[in-house]
Amino acid sequence: MSVTERPAPAAGAPSDEDRSGRGAAFSSPEGGEQLQVVEPLIFAASRPGRRDVRFPAASSAARAAAASQPDVPPEALRSAAAHLPEVSELDLLRHFNRLSHLNHAIDLGFYPLGSCTMKYNPKVNEWAARLPGLSESHPLDPAELSQGSLELQWLLAELLREISGMAAVSLQPAAGAQGELTGLLMTRAYHRSRGEGEQRTTVLVPDSSHGTNPATATMVGYRTVTIRSNERGGIDLGELREALGPHTAALMITNPSTLGIFEDQIDQVVVAVHEAGAIAYMDGANLNAILGRFRAGDAGFDVMHFNLHKTFSTPHGGGGPGAGPVGVSERLAAFLPEPLPLLVQGDEEKVKRNAWAGRSTPGVRFALEAEGTRPQSIGKVRAFTGNFGMHLRAYTYIRSNGDHGLREVSDDAVLAANYLRVRLTDAYDLPYDRICKHEVVFSGRRQKHEHGVTTLDIAKAILDYRIHPPTIYFPLIVEEALMIEPTETESLETLDRFVEVMHEIANRAASDPASLRAAPTTTPVGRLDEAAAARRPDLRHDFGPPPVGRSAHQDAGA
């Protein structure tokens, strides 16, 4: 991969001297290697004996305890000092802060990445997550010491039940895709329990579904059959009815779909699936579009998963943890993963009423369901009860918005997407020209066919305006797709700025296409071979000869 030529470093950029620490090396497709230092490695700042923290001398009791430990076997002892950077706290802080600004981030700018619902990380979530009683709790604490965490998880499951209309919810899955896996494992267990496990071998997946849907079905051992969308972007009912039969295990439908379109024949879809004896699965990861407006349970779905890290803030674009709870109808409740958090003493309605009013209820008790309580359970899909930190943040988000607030969230998300749809239709092709939900999918085919500028070029150019590009080339059914999801959290000024940028790029495609093909030019690095960067990262560093003058502390392998 080549590193695009860069203009001279701006004032304050690392000098050649600073670059002795080699920041990052990028090899070119021709096999050469080009070095571009955007931030020297921390080793460049290392000076013998420099420290960020100093530990107090060990107490005599600690020394005596250490002396009584069995000797470390010689083969496990370090023969040479570890190569650790020796830096001050300030050097360390500045290094990592500078590194954190090399990437685009939701805290730095607009992030309309379709299908990811990149809303912000509300600070109140982080405040709640740091409350010592919650942050210091441990999943192995006995129930008497975990009443608060158990109550929170029970309440969150109740809230999700209410939001989705499903009969029961498990918080255990750690991501949307794992929620899907859990849903299909329950589907399989359900068919097996009825003696139809062998017969029901296929899962139907509309072509506008998220890619994880067919992938999950395949993982569970099902054959996937793709159902085409009609000209309006909805499911082709005729094709669905033809594909359904005694061999169908489930239909997995992403609703609203990856085209940002709500399936307006949803009632007929669910009826047809049930008539065939199959399970109706709704991928609910796009719930941000329909909060307070549509409930999968009311429509008759048997199972849906939530992406807490999309709908309820804390997006995981940075690779952070997620949570993909699943909700099920009565039909599948026996198969849910165990254990569920339970209210074992106290009146449900009273506990909820009090909790919503910010009061605790005296005399209540919560516990985790005992193993084997539900013999048909598919078992655990994740250690303990899932990603508690994410449950806590989603709970905080839901409570801080309230029921009216959540409906407003969806209304505003839909309004923002439609605002962009209307304002950008003059510049980009709109394959499905209808009111959308949370995201709008344009096509860059005009720019490609008329000016030789691809959607990839457009996405790279957007980076130069300090905006994260939309999702591109997905969904697969749209040529040169540009999938834009603004979310409800952005101001009108931000949306207008995005419109301005997209118009400017469309004009540049016509007047100066080469400039778009060379983009980005203002980011720390230019166009990378992303596949090679992910699959063959070069993370080796040549330390050279061992440093002189290392401290005794360091030589002890600290």
Ligand SMILES: Cc1ncc(COP(=O)(O)O)c(C=O)c1O
């Ligand atoms: C519609 C849809 N389904 C499923 C998923 C998978 O979720 P995850 O990335 O948490 O596994 C996503 C991811 O954003 C999604 O947008």
